[in-house]
Amino acid sequence: MEYAIQELSLGSLGPTVENNPVVVVDFWAPWCTTCARFAPVFKDVAAHFDDVIFGTVNTDKHQQLAAIMGVQSLPTVVVFRDGKHIFAKSGVTTRRQLIQIIEQIQARASSNE
Secondary structure (H helix, E strand, O other), X not given: OOOOOEEXXXXXXXXXXHOOOEEEEEEEOOXXXXXXXXXXXXXXXXXXXXXXXXXXXXXXXXXXXXXXXOOOOOOEEEEEEOOEEEEEEEOOOOHHHHHHHHHHHHHHHHHOO
16 A cells, blocks of 8 residues: 655644654655665655655755754655654665664654553
């Protein structure tokens, strides 16, 4: 099953993060070849989790948001849990690594309930 990945902006990131328990965001740019290789991985992992919101931020269009988030290299994956920025990783992330990161974050969230 394929899930929609939301395009996020400065105006939509805050409400998305505040209204969902776990949000995973891919910061990318059209010219970034590594980003292009990572996009199918991100999409595949998004289909693996029906209880997580996945979003992307085109840093060419949303430079201010990338700056606010401290994104310095691409791609960068940022994870929010319960409205808080709790994880960031720049560079290549494999499918297995991304799944493990999300599962660990979800496990911590359930153990805190």
